[in-house]
Amino acid sequence: NAGVTQTPKFQVLKTGQSxxxxxxxxxxxxSMYWYRQDPxxxxxxxxxxxxEGTTDKGExxxxxxxxxxxxxxxxxxxESAAPSQTSVYFCASSGLQINYGYTFGSGTRLTVV
Amino acid sequence: DAKTTQPPSMDCAEGRAxxxxxxxxxxxGNEYVYxxxxxxxxxxxxxxxxxxxxETNEMASLIITEDRKxxxxxxxxxxxRDTAVYYCIAGARRDSNYQLIWGAGTKLIIKP
Numbered sequence: 001n002a003g004v005t006q007t008p009k010f011q012v013l014k015t016g017q018s019x020x021x022x023x024x025x026x027x028x029x030x031s032m033y034w035y036r037q038d039p040x041x042x043x044x045x046x047x048x049x050x051x052e053g054t055t056d057k058g059e060x061x062x063x064x065x066x067x068x069x070x071x072x073x074x075x076x077x078x079e080s081a082a083p084s085q086t087s088v089y090f091c092a093s094s095g096l097q098i099n100y101g102y103t104f105g106s107g108t109r110l111t112v113v
Numbered sequence: 114d115a116k117t118t119q120p121p122s123m124d125c126a127e128g129r130a131x132x133x134x135x136x137x138x139x140x141x142g143n144e145y146v147y148x149x150x151x152x153x154x155x156x157x158x159x160x161x162x163x164x165x166x167x168e169t170n171e172m173a174s175l176i177i178t179e180d181r182k183x184x185x186x187x188x189x190x191x192x193x194r195d196t197a198v199y200y201c202i203a204g205a206r207r208d209s210n211y212q213l214i215w216g217a218g219t220k221l222i223i224k225p
Contacts, residue, residue: 004156035215042200042215043157059214090156101147102213104156 006105013081021076023091032074036087122220131188135201138182144205150197
């Protein structure tokens with residue numbers, strides 16, 4: 001099915017470990033986004049990529065890095081995980097037309113112990 | 114982006130219309146109103162958006178007041194599967210993308 005695919009779906013890390021969350025979309029969208037969602041809260045933007053080759057910080061970028069590998073793929077890296085980064089991470093994409101808004105992946109549930 | 118205000122929770126009987134209000138009194142002229150919903154902890158799902166005029170699609174209707182300071186999302190015949198958190202967001206296109214600022218939303222519970 002067309003859409004946004006995130007891997008992995010679940011992950012447990014120890015404090016200080018690193019990992020990369022993967023995201024790929026097959027809708028030929030230009031823009032891609034990484035959000036985090038803490039319990040009972042709305043989504044907060046970590047980083048976004050308006051187009052291939054560009055990335056920009058969002059509301060909560062500290063502790064994260066991103067790579068827009070190509071038009072399809074946008075990865076999020078935690079270099080040294082901290083318990084405060086325990087959250088659900090969502091990747092999303094959008095095209096130049098706003099008709100269908102954002103398309104979201106199913107999320108990665110990350111626990112840092 | 115304009116801040117939106119929504120009630121934290123609402124109930125609605127199954128089969129009735131669910132009307133979800135949203136205030137966005139500081140919305141600017143080029144900002145659209147978007148509605149998304151999130152079922153359990155799944156990724157949010159786009160519902161509808163509008164600028165000035167009322168909009169309707171297969172999922173819902175969006176009523177925007179003439180001064181654009183508030184809007185209402187209407188689910189005409191709510192079902193149990195409509196139980197979700199509904200987010201109202203005001204946002205505009207910037208730098209070839211759309212950045213949306215999310216609040217806590219309204220938790221809608223549909224009761225049998």
